[in-house]
Amino acid sequence: MNHNQRDWEVHPPYLYPDYKSTVFRAPSKPLIPMKHTLSESTGPVYGQESVGKYDNDLTKNGIRNGEPLGERIVVSGRILDIDGRPIKNTLVEIWQANAAGRYIHKVDQHNAPLDPNFFGGGRCVTDENGRYTFMTIKPGAYPWGNHPNAWRPNHIHFSLFGSNITNRLVTQMYFPGDPLLQYDPIYQGVPEKARHLLVSQFDLSLTQPDFALGYNFDIVLRGHNATPFENQ
Amino acid sequence: MTQTPSQTVGPYFAYGLSPQQYLYNHTSIASGNLRTSNTQGEPITIKGRVLDGQGNAIPDAMIEIWQADAKGQYNPTDSDFKGFGRFGTGTDPEAQFIFQTIKPASVDGQAPHITVVVFMRGLLTHAYTRLYFSDETAENQKDIVLSTVPEERKNTLIAQRQETPEGIVYQWDIVMQGEQETVFFDV
Numbered sequence: 533m534n535h536n537q538r539d540w541e542v543h544p545p546y547l548y549p550d551y552k553s554t555v556f557r558a559p560s561k562p563l564i565p566m567k568h569t570l571s572e573s574t575g576p577v578y579g580q581e582s583v584g585k586y587d588n589d590l591t592k593n594g595i596r597n598g599e600p601l602g603e604r605i606v607v608s609g610r611i612l613d614i615d616g617r618p619i620k621n622t623l624v625e626i627w628q629a630n631a632a633g634r635y636i637h638k639v640d641q642h643n644a645p646l647d648p649n650f651f652g653g654g655r656c657v658t659d660e661n662g663r664y665t666f667m668t669i670k671p672g673a674y675p676w677g678n679h680p681n682a683w684r685p686n687h688i689h690f691s692l693f694g695s696n697i698t699n700r701l702v703t704q705m706y707f708p709g710d711p712l713l714q715y716d717p718i719y720q721g722v723p724e725k726a727r728h729l730l731v732s733q734f735d736l737s738l739t740q741p742d743f744a745l746g747y748n749f750d751i752v753l754r755g756h757n758a759t760p761f762e763n764q
Numbered sequence: 765m766t767q768t769p770s771q772t773v774g775p776y777f778a779y780g781l782s783p784q785q786y787l788y789n790h791t792s793i794a795s796g797n798l799r800t801s802n803t804q805g806e807p808i809t810i811k812g813r814v815l816d817g818q819g820n821a822i823p824d825a826m827i828e829i830w831q832a833d834a835k836g837q838y839n840p841t842d843s844d845f846k847g848f849g850r851f852g853t854g855t856d857p858e859a860q861f862i863f864q865t866i867k868p869a870s871v872d873g874q875a876p877h878i879t880v881v882v883f884m885r886g887l888l889t890h891a892y893t894r895l896y897f898s899d900e901t902a903e904n905q906k907d908i909v910l911s912t913v914p915e916e917r918k919n920t921l922i923a924q925r926q927e928t929p930e931g932i933v934y935q936w937d938i939v940m941q942g943e944q945e946t947v948f949f950d951v
Binding site for chain 2: 575578616635653721754
């Protein structure tokens with residue numbers, strides 16, 4: 533058993549029939565356990581050189597002729613490993629819908645307006661304390677075809693690298709008090725005891741007075757394997 | 765501490781994670797092209813489709829690969845070979861993933877292989893698998909990870925080498941479900 537094994541008591545199962553797309557895409561045979569080798573204890577490193585000037589400010593990086601519409605928010609948090617240690621200098625990528633609930637993606641046909649001044653993608657690198665910070669616009673809810681009158685709760689997609697390829701995580705951050713969470717099979721696919729870990733917290737200390745509200749969202753990745761010799 | 769749960773990458777990852785491949789006006793950190801003209805090693809192309817339980821090619825998957833270089837080193841300090849690639853299946857007319865890379869050397873006595881991470885709408889947690897090479901029969905037989913795979917399923921991890929006018933192509937489909945389901949690992 534690797535110290536930093538994926539914790540299947542918190543991650544959603546592959547097959548979750550309420551989320552219809554899982555039905556023909558979920559692996560059906562049991563996963564084969566793998567002891568970690570050098571291929572698993574290493575991973576790509578993307579530091580400050582992979583981030584441009586406005587990459588962490590989604591209120592600026594899509595501007596064409598004015599400010600994006602919607603509620604400005606600061607989204608910040610720490611990336612930690614399972615032992616609580618900060619993961620420094622690791623890349624955080626995000627993407628999201630605009631304030632009206634519309635993605636700039638060409639496939640999104642939702643009948644809500646695009647914002648000519650909002651792109652919706654960004655990235656940054658964590659600091660010495662494992663902290664990342666984005667300025668953005670609060671994303672809107674949007675309808676999808678999973679079931680009649682299905683709406684995705686407001687969310688921001690996150691992609692994390694951490695310290696090796698086993699730390700790789702793609703997840704979604706939600707907002708406190710969202711009434712759509714109870715109806716969302718993507719969120720509900722997470723075992724109940726772990727769902728709250730995907731909900732950000734309103735944080736007055738992160739707000740920028742007269743400018744933007746603040747939400748904190750910490751993320752825990754698997755970290756290093758603390759007992760590599762057991763794998764030999 | 766408790767690990768943060770995974771969620772699906774969803775259908776709209778392209779402009780955030782692979783914008784240049786999909787022609788969005790934003791830089792990409794990684795693409796399907798891992799090599800430059802200076803990269804040492806045998807240039808290869810890896811191609812394949814991601815098939816669902818009904819045999820349909822999935823056009824909104826994102827495949828990432830992680831590999832050693834031609835000397836068997838990860839994150840080599842003496843070259844610009846990063847060893848990481850990312851490609852969405854939404855730009856190829858046949859919904860293929862396509863990686864231009866080099867064949868990795870053996871690492872720690874293992875057969876040459878590439879770590880593959882699979883993301884898509886409908887996959888709430890990403891899946892890990894490995895790609896091995898059809899022309900490494902002897903090495904594959906000794907490999908410590910392949911040896912944990914039931915004999916009749918090993919072929920799902922082996923990319924088939926083809927010599928084509930465009931160079932060496934390894935063909936390898938990822939099958940999400942069914943009789944020929946690709947082996948996925950609990951990494």
